[in-house]
Amino acid sequence: MNEGLYINETTDEYDALVIGSGISGGWAAKEFCERGFKTLMVERGRVVEHQKDYITEGKGVWQYPNRMKVDNLLADEQHKVQKLCYAFHDGTKHFFGNDKDYPYSTEKGSGFSWIRANQLGGKSLLWHRQSYRFSDFDFNANKLDGHGNDWPIRYKDLASWYLHVEKHAGISGNYDNLAQLPDSDFLPPFEWTKPELALQEKFSTLFPERPMVMGRTAHLTKPSKLHISQGRVQCQARNECQKGCSFGAYFSTQSSTLPAAAKTGNLHIAPNSVVHSLIYDEHTNRVKGVRVIDNDNLTTREYFAKVVFLCASTLGSTQIMLNSKSKKFPNGIANSSGVLGHYLMDHVYNAGATGRIEGYHDEFYSGRRPTGAYIPNFQFEPSKYKKHYKRGYALSGGANRSNWQGRGSLDGIGANFKQQLTQAGDWYFGLHAQGEMLPRFENQVSLHASKKDKWGIPQLHINCQWSNNEKLMMEDAEHTAKDMLEQAGLKEVQSYNSIDSNSPGLAIHEVGTARMGKDPKSSVLNAYNQTHDIPNLFITDGSSFCSSAVVNPSLTFMALTVRAVDYAVQEMKNKRI
Amino acid sequence: MSGSAVAQLTAGNALAVALSYESRKDSVAKAGKLFSQYQMEILADVCNVILPKTNTPSAAELDVHGFIDHQLVSCYSKAQQAQGKVILNRIDQLSQTHFSMAFSQLSFEQQTQVLIAAEQQDLGFTANDEKLFKGLKSLVVFGFFTTEIGATQALSYQAVPGGFKGSIPYDSVGKSYGSLAYY
Numbered sequence: 001m002n003e004g005l006y007i008n009e010t011t012d013e014y015d016a017l018v019i020g021s022g023i024s025g026g027w028a029a030k031e032f033c034e035r036g037f038k039t040l041m042v043e044r045g046r047v048v049e050h051q052k053d054y055i056t057e058g059k060g061v062w063q064y065p066n067r068m069k070v071d072n073l074l075a076d077e078q079h080k081v082q083k084l085c086y087a088f089h090d091g092t093k094h095f096f097g098n099d100k101d102y103p104y105s106t107e108k109g110s111g112f113s114w115i116r117a118n119q120l121g122g123k124s125l126l127w128h129r130q131s132y133r134f135s136d137f138d139f140n141a142n143k144l145d146g147h148g149n150d151w152p153i154r155y156k157d158l159a160s161w162y163l164h165v166e167k168h169a170g171i172s173g174n175y176d177n178l179a180q181l182p183d184s185d186f187l188p189p190f191e192w193t194k195p196e197l198a199l200q201e202k203f204s205t206l207f208p209e210r211p212m213v214m215g216r217t218a219h220l221t222k223p224s225k226l227h228i229s230q231g232r233v234q235c236q237a238r239n240e241c242q243k244g245c246s247f248g249a250y251f252s253t254q255s256s257t258l259p260a261a262a263k264t265g266n267l268h269i270a271p272n273s274v275v276h277s278l279i280y281d282e283h284t285n286r287v288k289g290v291r292v293i294d295n296d297n298l299t300t301r302e303y304f305a306k307v308v309f310l311c312a313s314t315l316g317s318t319q320i321m322l323n324s325k326s327k328k329f330p331n332g333i334a335n336s337s338g339v340l341g342h343y344l345m346d347h348v349y350n351a352g353a354t355g356r357i358e359g360y361h362d363e364f365y366s367g368r369r370p371t372g373a374y375i376p377n378f379q380f381e382p383s384k385y386k387k388h389y390k391r392g393y394a395l396s397g398g399a400n401r402s403n404w405q406g407r408g409s410l411d412g413i414g415a416n417f418k419q420q421l422t423q424a425g426d427w428y429f430g431l432h433a434q435g436e437m438l439p440r441f442e443n444q445v446s447l448h449a450s451k452k453d454k455w456g457i458p459q460l461h462i463n464c465q466w467s468n469n470e471k472l473m474m475e476d477a478e479h480t481a482k483d484m485l486e487q488a489g490l491k492e493v494q495s496y497n498s499i500d501s502n503s504p505g506l507a508i509h510e511v512g513t514a515r516m517g518k519d520p521k522s523s524v525l526n527a528y529n530q531t532h533d534i535p536n537l538f539i540t541d542g543s544s545f546c547s548s549a550v551v552n553p554s555l556t557f558m559a560l561t562v563r564a565v566d567y568a569v570q571e572m573k574n575k576r577i
Numbered sequence: 578m579s580g581s582a583v584a585q586l587t588a589g590n591a592l593a594v595a596l597s598y599e600s601r602k603d604s605v606a607k608a609g610k611l612f613s614q615y616q617m618e619i620l621a622d623v624c625n626v627i628l629p630k631t632n633t634p635s636a637a638e639l640d641v642h643g644f645i646d647h648q649l650v651s652c653y654s655k656a657q658q659a660q661g662k663v664i665l666n667r668i669d670q671l672s673q674t675h676f677s678m679a680f681s682q683l684s685f686e687q688q689t690q691v692l693i694a695a696e697q698q699d700l701g702f703t704a705n706d707e708k709l710f711k712g713l714k715s716l717v718v719f720g721f722f723t724t725e726i727g728a729t730q731a732l733s734y735q736a737v738p739g740g741f742k743g744s745i746p747y748d749s750v751g752k753s754y755g756s757l758a759y760y
Contacts, residue, residue, distance in 0.1 A: 058736065060725060061760055065598065067644075067723040068760040069652040089759070190742030221740075237741035239758040364747040367738030368758050403753040404732075405760075408718030409711040413692050418628045421718060422731050424753040 006047065007040070007268045009301055014040040016568075017290060017305035019275050019320070022122025024541040024557045025311035026257030027165065031565035031566075032309075033266040040303055041267065044274040044295060044312075045119035050254035054244025056091040059289065064090045064179070080196050084506060085115050087126055092242045105448055107463035111503030112344075114315060114462070114510075120271060122313065123508065126242045126251040129218045129370065130396075131171045132551035133162050133182040133559075137380040141436075144382050145390050148343065148439035149517045151546045152527035155182065158559045161566075165558040168260070169251040170227050171233075172371075173216030180380040181551070188221045189214040190371050195399045195427050203375075203487045210357065210378045210484075214458045215371035215396060218251035218554075225388075230259055237367030250370070271304060272296055274455050277324040278308065278333055278537070287333070287537045293455045307536045307568055307577055314542040315346075315445060317511040319460050321448045321539075334531035340514055340524055341446050343439040344464050345548040347507035348393075350499040351474040352432035353481035355490030357399065360427050364401065370420050372398030375431070377550040389472035394437035394550050395481060401427050429490060435476035436550045438469050439512055464504050474499045510555050511542035529564040536577045540564045600724065604643030610650045611658055612665070617642060618681045619665045626688045627717050633731045641720035648716065657712070664709035668692070671701050719760075728755035 015037035018028045025041060032039040044292040047053075061067050068090045075083045082088050082096040097116030106112055119124040136155040142148035159182075166185040174189040193213065194201070200212045219235040220227050222353040232248035232255055241250050248255035261267040272295035279288045279302065289304035310317040315482050318341055324333035332340045379385050379392025402425035412420065444463065447458040504510075517523025520532035529544050531537045542553055549556075571577040605621045608614045624645075625637035636642075641696060649658045672680040672691050694700035695710040702710075721727045728734055733757025 061723045061728060061757075062725045066648060066651045067598075067719070069648070071651050072653065086759075190741055193743045234740065237654075238736075246636075362747050364750055365741065365743055366745050366750070367735065367741035367755070369741040369743075401753070403757070404718055404722050406755070408715030411696055412695070413627055413689055415629055415631050418631055418731075421628075421722070422752050424747065424750075458637045541686050 002006040002191050005010040005267065007270055010040075010268075010303065012038075012304070014038050014303070014305040015307070016040070017042060017303055017308045018311055019290065019309065020122060020311035020313065020316065020541065021120050021123045021253055021258075021269070022055045022117070022311065022313060023127070023253070023554050024561045025122065025309075026124060026253035026261070027558050027561040028311050028540060028565055029311045030257040030261040030266055031312055031562050032569075033261040034571050035262040035565070036264075036266065037569070038266050039261070039268070040305065041269045042273045042275060042290060042292065042303060043120050043269060043271045045271065046295070047269075047271045048125065048244075048254065050248070050258075051244075051246040052418040054246055055094065057240070057243045057246060059091065066090060081113055081281060082115060084113050085508070087128075087242045091240070092126065095119065095242065095244075098276075101454060102553055103451070103453055104460045104462060105451060106503075107461065110463050111464045112464045113503050113505035115505065115508045120269070121253040121258075125244060127508075127554055129241065129250050130374075130550070130552040131166075131169075131173075131184065131216050131218045131555040134158070134549050134551065134556055135180050135182050135380070137180055138547065138549035138551070141380075141391065141549070142439070145385075147390060148547050149515065149519070149522055152516050152518045152523075156411055157527070158556070158563065159565040161559040162555065165555065167224075168226065169256055169558065170220045170223065170232075171216055171555070172219050174214050176211065176213045178211065178213070178376060180375040180378070184216060184555070186216070187219075187224070190217070190219075190221060190369050193365050193399050195357045195429065196373055199357075199399070199429060199488055200373075203484065204321055206487050207279060207484060210375050210395075212375050214371050215374040217371040219370055220249050228257055232256070235370065237346065237369060239368035239370045241370060247408075273301070273303075274457070275318060275320050276300070276455070276457055279304075280324065280326045280329070280333055280534070282326060282328050287534055293457070295455075307538070307572060308575045309561075309564070309568075310537070310539040311541050314510045314513055315460060317539050317541055317543050318445055319325060319457070320445070321514065323458055329533070334524055334533040334537055336533050337521055337523060339522060342441050343512040344443040344445055344462070344504075344514055345437040345439055345512040345545070346464075346504040347509045347548055347550075348435040348437050348466065348470045348474060348499065348504075349433065349507045350502055351478040351481065351495070351497040352395070352397070352430060353432035353485050353493055353495035354428055354477065355485040355493035357427040357429055357490055364424060368409070369398070372396055373431075377436075380550075386476055389469045389476070390438065391436040391469075391473070392550060393433045393473060393477050395431040395433055395477070395484075397432055399427050399429040401425055429485065431481040431484060433474060433476060433481065434507070434550060435470065435473045437548050438467060439515075439547055440467060445513055451548060466499055469484045471499055505522065509542070509547055509548065511545035511553055514539050514543035515546050516544050517546065528567040530567070535571070538564050562563060598644050598647040601638035601643055602640070604640050604646070609643065609646030611646050611661065616665045617646065617664065619669055620645060622681050622688055623665070623668065623692065623713070624717050624720075626685065626692050627714055628687075628721050633726060636717055636721045639721060639724045639726060641717055641724070644712075644720045645722075648720065656748050660709050661713060664695075664706065664713055667702070667706050667709075668695060675700055722755060723760065731755070
């Protein structure tokens with residue numbers, strides 16, 4: 001890519017500073033650049049070039065040092081937290097953080113698994129790509145049951161912005177026409193397998209209020225002209241996305257928003273620039289820029305702009321804000337409400353069931369589908385809640401034929417055993433809960449009183465626990481998933497509930513620590529992701545969420561971000577910023 | 578700046594490749610990283626009996642024993658490494674007890690009999706022996722199907738499937754897939 005894109009030292013004042021280059025940062029940069037704004041994207045990590053830096057892509061398992069397993073010593077020393085992520089392995093570990101460089105502490109009796117991806121593209125390279133619009137049931141939830149503050153926006157405020165990002169990103173899915181899961185602008189959905197179709201029909205009779213739809217995902221099942229013009233091609237169904245995809249078949253900063261932003265000529269990127277804090281001018285009540293510490297050599301520099309968008313991830317943005325202290329904001333910039341750092345949420349992914357499907361031995365599939373079955377939340381309004389806990393969960397899963405993996409411990413020695421292992425086994429189908437986590441004031445991130453990281457930035461201290469609501473929800477989800485599979489005729493159904501062994505964080509959907517709201521006394525951001533306190537400071541990543549909702553958050557990060565840019569640009573044109 | 582980061586990454590990658598396990602023909606001829614030369618011989622025979630030569634090579638021909646010696650040291654705990662030694666010694670010890678010969682001196686049929694006994698808790702093998710043997714056997718299976726021949730010839734390998742089809746006749750593939758998203 002264009003070498004002139006990357007800068008280090010500059011005294012220029014940009015129109016917009018975008019801190020972070022993940023899903024939110026990529027969109028913010030693209031939207032500003034396309035509106036003619038000189039934009040500087042500040043990224044704490046190294047450059048990852050599309051295609052060129054996908055160093056493990058396409059390698060056979062036999063070409064890895066330990067056949068894709070990660071060396072013990074390396075995992076223990078450098079990836080103690082990261083290795084807990086399902087997508088962490090020898091083919092992806094270079095896109096996860098080195099935990100030795102990113103220390104944080106947790107309050108005694110609590111825990112949080114903080115998954116990092118500090119490089120250009122951030123977690124857009126590693127995400128699971130599931131893409132769902134929020135519904136008005138989600139935006140109304142806090143107001144109706146009294147947990148958390150009311151979202152200051154409703155579906156109508158975001159609908160056109162969802163459409164805007166979907167056309168560019170490319171979302172595959174089926175038009176399901178469900179009130180609890182509004183349709184996106186879809187590319188064709190991925191195909192079902194035969195046993196899944198049969199289950200879908202059984203479920204529709206047994207549980208008509210729990211429809212099973214194809215998981216909606218940011219993959220180009222049939223690229224549009226726009227996608228092809230971005231240099232992207234059709235998804236090849238490798239399902240090895242987290243190694244990076246040179247086909248650009250899934251949405252990432254590198255495949256989609258960065259090329260669009262760069263094409264305008266208005267984009268510069270400052271890589272290896274760890275933001276220490278925001279520079280605040282008390283007289284004008286504006287953020288002037290950022291103080292940066294070099295990722296490699298720890299020297300310091302500053303960048304300046306008229307408007308600042310924080311898109312550094314929920315915990316990243318919160319850390320920067322808490323560390324931006326001034327006389328006016330002694331507890332963190334734009335924190336007159338005192339809620340900054342509070343109301344940390346994740347999703348709760350800790351229960352489910354799996355069973356064997358009889359028959360279909362003459363049926364198979366080709367390719368590795370990068371999505372699966374999805375049963376949207378069916379407890380989406382208070383009248384549908386269970387009596388003993390609030391809100392609900394979705395169930396995701398899919399059918400596969402078993403293979404040699406896991407069969408090594410069955411009985412068998414010799415040629416017949418070997419032959420059996422080469423054959424596809426029975427079909428199995430699972431349903432796994434993805435539940436909402438309630439916003440709670442006690443779930444808080446703060447700056448550690450004394451511990452700092454190698455850049456001299458105070459470490460985050462995280463105090464986050466599941467509440468009884470999440471525990472009761474997972475108990476119920478385990479039984480529900482098991483019951484659904486048994487009623488549908490699956491055999492040897494086994495269920496699990498792992499909430500006691502997993503801390504929050506592993507859904508990698510952390511949100512809520514700089515929430516939006518109508519009331520500046522109880523929220524950090526207004527309805528446009530603009531801080532109540534400082535007009536030219538916006539936060540558009542997950543920290544802005546008032547509730548976690550049930551669906552995966554990334555599509556909403558995108559929509560909130562582009563809407564906020566549009567608003568900021570109007571405000572700047574009208575001289576209010 | 579990006580140049581140096583890339584160079585660093587490439588160097589790291591080259592290092593990883595240099596350390597990757599490459600199969601060799603003479604793993605039984607000398608001690609491994611974990612196992613003694615004597616144990617390597619037993620392990621090679623165990624590989625040969627569990628997954629023998631058919632229309633594809635045996636696990637021993639693909640040096641799965643050498644890989645297991647490498648993998649246990651790289652990716653398993655000290656306790657699991659010790660368990661590997663324990664079960665190989667048990668196999669040899671019970672071969673001596675029942676056939677008055679070392680495991681490696683037994684015929685293929687006798688070796689088969691011993692390993693079947695190991696997972697049936699027969700011939701003096703205990704429940705713990707069975708557990709350790711099944712653990713070792715899982716590694717043999719993993720080691721075999723993650724070799725290039727195991728993944729691409731014993732199984733059907735789709736490096737770039739070209740898209741997802743939800744329903745095709747099983748007979749059109751006739752095998753399980755060796756190309757997996759997660760190992």
